[in-house]
Amino acid sequence: NAGVTQTPKFQVLKTGQSMTLQCAQDMNHEYMSWYRQDPGMGLRLIHYSVGAGITDQGEVPNGYNVSRSTTEDFPLRLLSAAPSQTSVYFCASSPGGSGETQYFGPGTRLLVL
Amino acid sequence: AQKVTQAQTEISVVEKEDVTLDCVYETRDTTYYLFWYKQPPSGELVFLIRRNSFDEQNEISGRYSWNFQKSTSSFNFTITASQVVDSAVYFCALSEAEANAGKSTFGDGTTLTVKP
Numbered sequence: 001n002a003g004v005t006q007t008p009k010f011q012v013l014k015t016g017q018s019m020t021l022q023c024a025q026d027m028n029h030e031y032m033s034w035y036r037q038d039p040g041m042g043l044r045l046i047h048y049s050v051g052a053g054i055t056d057q058g059e060v061p062n063g064y065n066v067s068r069s070t071t072e073d074f075p076l077r078l079l080s081a082a083p084s085q086t087s088v089y090f091c092a093s094s095p096g097g098s099g100e101t102q103y104f105g106p107g108t109r110l111l112v113l
Numbered sequence: 114a115q116k117v118t119q120a121q122t123e124i125s126v127v128e129k130e131d132v133t134l135d136c137v138y139e140t141r142d143t144t145y146y147l148f149w150y151k152q153p154p155s156g157e158l159v160f161l162i163r164r165n166s167f168d169e170q171n172e173i174s175g176r177y178s179w180n181f182q183k184s185t186s187s188f189n190f191t192i193t194a195s196q197v198v199d200s201a202v203y204f205c206a207l208s209e210a211e212a213n214a215g216k217s218t219f220g221d222g223t224t225l226t227v228k229p
Contacts, residue, residue, distance in 0.1 A: 035219075042117070043204070045217075098208040099208070099210065
């Protein structure tokens with residue numbers, strides 16, 4: 001099993017550009033989440049999904065969209081990149097609800113100029 | 114609302130010293146889960162431990178031990194005889210059962226530096 005994979009590993013964008021961060025898991029987990037990590041801070045939840053076709057907002061959803069058409073994939077879309085979105089983005093999956101351990105991807109480092 | 118506080122931003126110790134990382138949490142739920150993760154310099158997040166709110170037994174795993182006290186809403190992490198490889202950022206996280214959505218609230222992390 002590859003676990004949770006994220007692409008790209010690193011990306012540079014110009015302000016106003018859009019892009020999609022890819023996340024895939026091969027563990028058949030129902031729950032998936034996107035977090036961002038800024039320097040000196042913990043992870044903050046952007047969006048999450050409790051199953052295919054179901055998504056909801058987390059703590060910092062503005063400027064991001066998600067969809068969950070399959071169990072395996074949970075892409076994160078930046079609609080119009082801003083310098084404030086410079087961060088490291090982590091995708092996570094878990095087999096169940098709150099009591100389950102989350103498995104994290106390796107992260108995507110995004111720089112918005 | 115749930116909240117996790119890791120008051121120690123940075124800790125520096127010399128190898129073989131013991132070190133305790135503090136974690137204080139806030140939640141209205143009676144059922145919740147607490148986690149510790151390690152983030153080494155390579156950047157990935159490594160799961161260390163999960164505890165539920167009904168199990169206050171301390172746990173020991175090798176040089177690692179965890180002290181969960183509901184009375185003080187704390188879930189502290191101790192590394193005994195620290196090693197250079199323990200240098201990392203350590204995160205405490207809280208997940209409320211009511212949310213039941215596989216998501217967690219993280220503290221801001223404690224950066225541990227172990228010097229040889």
